Amino acid sequence: MRKELWLVIALIAVIAILSACGTKSQEDVTKDLQEKAEELKGYKATAKMTLAVGNEPHSYDIDIWHNKPGDYRVHLKNEKKNQSQMILRNKTGVYVLTPALNKSYKFQSDWPKNSSQAYLYESLVADILADSEAKFKATKEHYVFETKTRYQNKNMLPNQEITFKKGTLEPVSVKVMDANQNPVVTVEFSKMEFNPKFDKNSFDTNNSMTSAQLDVEVIGDNGDSEFSVQYSMADIPGITLVEEKVVNTENGKRALLSYAGEDKSFTIIQEKVDVIPATSMETVNVNGEMVDLGFTIGAMTDKTISWSDNGVEFLLVSNDLTPEEMIMVAKSVQGGVVK
Numbered sequence: 001m002r003k004e005l006w007l008v009i010a011l012i013a014v015i016a017i018l019s020a021c022g023t024k025s026q027e028d029v030t031k032d033l034q035e036k037a038e039e040l041k042g043y044k045a046t047a048k049m050t051l052a053v054g055n056e057p058h059s060y061d062i063d064i065w066h067n068k069p070g071d072y073r074v075h076l077k078n079e080k081k082n083q084s085q086m087i088l089r090n091k092t093g094v095y096v097l098t099p100a101l102n103k104s105y106k107f108q109s110d111w112p113k114n115s116s117q118a119y120l121y122e123s124l125v126a127d128i129l130a131d132s133e134a135k136f137k138a139t140k141e142h143y144v145f146e147t148k149t150r151y152q153n154k155n156m157l158p159n160q161e162i163t164f165k166k167g168t169l170e171p172v173s174v175k176v177m178d179a180n181q182n183p184v185v186t187v188e189f190s191k192m193e194f195n196p197k198f199d200k201n202s203f204d205t206n207n208s209m210t211s212a213q214l215d216v217e218v219i220g221d222n223g224d225s226e227f228s229v230q231y232s233m234a235d236i237p238g239i240t241l242v243e244e245k246v247v248n249t250e251n252g253k254r255a256l257l258s259y260a261g262e263d264k265s266f267t268i269i270q271e272k273v274d275v276i277p278a279t280s281m282e283t284v285n286v287n288g289e290m291v292d293l294g295f296t297i298g299a300m301t302d303k304t305i306s307w308s309d310n311g312v313e314f315l316l317v318s319n320d321l322t323p324e325e326m327i328m329v330a331k332s333v334q335g336g337v338v339k
Contacts, residue, residue, distance in 0.1 A: 026136035029143050029164075030128055036169050037125040042067040042198065045171075046191040047119055049076070051294045052184050053331055058295060062119050062187075071203040072112065074119065077215055078295075083310055085296055086212045087111070090203040094290070095283075096297045097205070098308055099212040101273050104205060104283040107299070109290045116150040116160070117292075118174040118187045124162050126150075141166055149176060152291060152300075153324040157184060168192075185294060209281055227272050227312050229255045234332040236325060238262055266318035266329060273313045291327060295334045305330045 024032075045064040050057050058078065065073040072089040086097040089111065096105040117123040127147045128134055135146040145162045148154070158179060163172040170192040176185035201207040231241065238261035245256045254271040288299035288306070298307035305316045305326050316330050 033125045037122045041195045044193045044196045047187050047189045050186045064119050067198050073203055084212055084215055088208050097209050097212055102281050104281055105286045106283055107286050107290050111290050115152055118176055153327045156324055230333050232329050232332050234329040264320045266321055269315040270312050273311055293331050
């Protein structure tokens with residue numbers, strides 16, 4: 001009887017050792033991800049990004065192309081609103097293309113290296129490597145990491161959950177959380193192709209603009225210069241809308257919204273954009289740092305954030321808001337009240 005008991009114990013021990021051999025540790029998976037990101041020549045990915053901003057979620061389809069060492073093409077589309085924008089990096093610089101306006105905005109930027117990017121594979125791996133306190137778990141089909149983010153407004157969006165497929169190490173989903181662990185940005189990947197072939201003009205500025213315009217209607221001069229005023233829904237204690245002005249301009253109307261509290265204030269200016277004829281594309285050199293607003297890319301200086309959305313240009317001006325508060329206000333306008 002004693003001999004049989006020892007045989008059972010020995011068998012259990014062998015099974016435990018074999019099971020352990022098939023389980024990868026956090027260090028093993030992290031090393032595999034790092035090697036995968038370093039060995040990749042490039043990739044194409046398709047994803048859906050959902051922003052929990054304002055009164056209802058807003059979803060965008062994303063096509064992501066990356067060709068090492070530095071070519072990127074990220075195309076964001078919202079068919080419901082007929083919106084489209086493309087972030088492009090090539091040998092000549094970093095551009096934000098707005099196909100509906102036929103405009104290209106050129107930035108002096110090291111994007112995407114300067115911040116977390118929830119839809120870029122190598123950025124997700126970099127976030128994991130940068131966080132020495134990252135949490136890890138393995139499920140039947142996935143590896144799941146919880147890490148800190150490297151966003152410009154990381155106090156507002158401090159943490160994220162990143163899920164990869166076992167075996168292929170393809171990204172499955174990314175959930176970026178606020179300070180209360182509520183998902184604010186969710187990216188769900190539906191397709192990932194590693195090491196694809198690209199045409200020589202895949203990252204050309206003019207070719208990319210033409211490609212983007214096939215997916216969205218270019219805004220024309222139909223004589224209607226009116227627009228709906230959008231309001232900030234940012235939750236900054238003590239600040240309220242104190243004045244609203246609408247003035248006539250050559251393009252129609254310009255709205256000026258002034259918000260103020262005891263020690264902080266800001267103004268939001270919004271106006272319809274001039275549309276460049278479809279036969280030519282205007283490139284505008286932008287002063288300021290690229291800032292990701294989720295639904296669009298803005299330009300940020302010490303006292304301003306400017307962006308365009310659905311044929312309207314927005315300018316946020318403040319002498320006393322922190323950079324994080326300015327980003328919060330700008331993001332809240334997209335999901336805010338419209339009148």
